Amino acid sequence: MKPFKYAAVSPADHGTPAMAFGKHVIRMMAANTGGSLGMLEAFVPPGGGPPLHIHDREDEFFRVLSGRFGFWCAGDYLELGAGGCIALPRGVPHRFQNVGKVEGHLMVVVMPGGFESFFPIVELGKPQTPEEIASIAAEFGLTFLPPEDQNAA
Template sequence: MMTFTQAAVSPPGHGTPAMAFGRHVIRIMAASTGGSLGMFEAFVPAGEGPPLHVHEREDEFFYVLAGHFGFWCANDYVELAEGGSIALPRGVAHRFRNIGKTEGHLMVVVTPGGFESFFPIVELSRPETAEQIASVAKGFGLIFPCDDRKVA
């Protein structure tokens, strides 16, 4: 991996699309930042979002580009609309959901980088069962600690 000594740029309209667990656009890969960070956009349908999960390797920063989202992190719950942001620590169970009535849009930065590759890998491997998804996720230091239906 190269050293992060030059700007990593993602011009408007560029990025690598990935259709896995919804639509994502990978804007900056860890390889472009010496592993320092990765960045992607997530387009989240109304009522959707990932189950409760833990990132063992990276912190996440979310910026709401459009829509209204609820974020759960440990015992905290926060609602954010367009322009709001939140940083979530690695090793702590969290999730988010689009609580609005229309598709929401997030910019997500992970540090260190690497997790942004999860969505293209899922798109290519097409896991079908919860066990297959968990296996791919484990390779990215992502674990699902419990059944999401038990979390408000």
């Protein structure tokens, strides 16, 4: 990986689409930032969002670009609309959900970078079972928590 000595740029309407678990656009890869960060956009339908999960390797920063989202983290819950931001620490169970009536749009920054590659890898691998998904997730330090824990966040 090259050292992060020059600006990493993602012009408007550029990025690499990844259609795993919904529509994502990878805007900045860890390889372009010396591993410092990765950035993606997520387009989330009403009611959509990941189950409760834990990232072992990275912190996450979210900015709501449009729509309204609920965020659960370490037993806390809050809602954010367009322009709202939240940072979630690694190692802590969390999830988010589009709680609005229209598609929502998030900017997600992961620090350090690397997790942004999860969605293209899932798209390429086309896992069919929860076990296959969990196997890919484990390669990225991601653990999905059991359904009975979903209300614990």
